[in-house]
Amino acid sequence: xxxxxxxxxxxxxxxxxxxxxxxxxxxxxxxxxxxxxxxxxxxxxxxxxxxxxxxxxxxxxxxxxxxxxxxxxxxxxxxxxxxxxxxxxxxxxxxxxxxxxxxxxxxxxxxxxxxxxxxxxxxxxxxxxxxxxxxxxxxxxxxxxxxxxxxxxxxxxxxxxxxxxxxxxxxxxxxxxxxxxxxxxxxxxxxxxxxxxxxxxxxxxxxxxxxxxxxxxxxxxxxxxxxxxxxxxxxxxxxxxxxxxxxxxxxxxxxxxxxxxxxxxxxxxxxxxxxxxxxxxxxxxxxxxxxxxxxxxxxxxxxxxxxxxxxxxxxxxxxxxxxxxxxxxxxxxxxxxxxxxxxxx
Numbered sequence: 001x002x003x004x005x006x007x008x009x010x011x012x013x014x015x016x017x018x019x020x021x022x023x024x025x026x027x028x029x030x031x032x033x034x035x036x037x038x039x040x041x042x043x044x045x046x047x048x049x050x051x052x053x054x055x056x057x058x059x060x061x062x063x064x065x066x067x068x069x070x071x072x073x074x075x076x077x078x079x080x081x082x083x084x085x086x087x088x089x090x091x092x093x094x095x096x097x098x099x100x101x102x103x104x105x106x107x108x109x110x111x112x113x114x115x116x117x118x119x120x121x122x123x124x125x126x127x128x129x130x131x132x133x134x135x136x137x138x139x140x141x142x143x144x145x146x147x148x149x150x151x152x153x154x155x156x157x158x159x160x161x162x163x164x165x166x167x168x169x170x171x172x173x174x175x176x177x178x179x180x181x182x183x184x185x186x187x188x189x190x191x192x193x194x195x196x197x198x199x200x201x202x203x204x205x206x207x208x209x210x211x212x213x214x215x216x217x218x219x220x221x222x223x224x225x226x227x228x229x230x231x232x233x234x235x236x237x238x239x240x241x242x243x244x245x246x247x248x249x250x251x252x253x254x255x256x257x258x259x260x261x262x263x264x265x266x267x268x269x270x271x272x273x274x275x276x277x278x279x280x281x282x283x284x285x286x287x288x289x290x291x292x293x294x295x296x297x298x299x300x301x302x303x304x305x306x307x308x309x310x311x312x313x314x315x316x317x318x319x320x321x322x323x324x325x326x327x328x329x330x331x332x333x334x335x336x337x338x339x340x341x342x343x344x345x
Contacts (some may be wrong), residue, residue, distance in 0.1 A: 006330045007309045010323035012204040018244045025240035037236030045210045050186035051216035060172045060198045060209040066091040066224045067194040071166035073098030076132035080114040083142040096225040110143025114155035135168040145282030147177045157191030166193035180255040203245035256281035259320040259329045266333035272340040285316040306332045
């Protein structure tokens with residue numbers, strides 16, 4: 001039996017059309033001369049996000065960490081939401097690579113509002129660290145794919161602008177936020193100093209993210225990327241997948257959102273679960289009841305044919321993507337319910 005893999009939207013495999021585009025890519029040495037397909041993708045991404053330039057990266061983490069390096073100064077703080085990806089899932093990269101301390105701000109829902117940010121910005125003092133940059137995440141992974149509301153985003157941009165603080169947007173799944181709100185990614189990310197967007201999640205590419213900003217910061221980012229080992233040669237083999245995805249996979253993100261709603265609806269009301277209201281393609285499942293933990297439930301789910309990931313001792317995550325159908329999503333929900341119903345057996 002083939003498992004229904006809902007661990008992440010990174011598990012997708014290139015479609016035959018994407019593989020053909022990769023195999024037929026026009027390539028060159030991106031470090032020496034510039035790869036023609038990569039240059040084409042970077043130009044397209046800059047156009048979509050309304051920025052002067054873009055730069056292709058192997059991963060969103062490297063893109064995020066490069067952004068931190070170019071907008072924040074060593075020995076200062078980066079303020080961001082307490083459960084942000086940069087805080088928990090990037091190996092303390094801001095400190096290790098850029099000498100930047102992260103300053104987590106607790107929120108009830110993953111949204112770093114202007115009010116919360118303003119409260120976290122301490123008066124200047126010789127005894128406290130200086131804040132040199134701010135970061136936000138949209139959609140917020142750990143908050144269940146939560147969308148950063150446009151009005152709240154505009155207010156955050158206004159506060160950072162007034163304080164003279166550069167603002168990084170970790171938009172790994174910004175495509176999903178834009179699709180769910182019926183807006184362009186340029187509008188959703190408007191006002192950010194730097195923006196990261198992944199191609200390897202909802203868009204189904206095998207690898208890759210881009211960083212968007214003005215030309216000066218992208219020129220600096222190129223040097224940081226090289227320092228981190230991210231200078232690639234015939235990268236057009238990879239970026240051709242990105243161009244294909246923008247043409248063929250961008251429009252179908254609403255399907256993943258509908259599948260998340262279907263999955264949650266099929267499980268809502270189960271006595272062993274508490275679920276979020278999915279706004280995009282992520283469903284959070286909190287296990288309730290004696291003896292129910294991620295460590296005990298996940299192996300049983302895997303044996304029954306469904307793969308999820310833990311986000312805590314009693315919290316699981318399911319992510320919808322282009323490699324699962326509505327029928328498979330319904331089957332996965334039924335299996336989850338069955339495993340929880342027989343947890344004592």
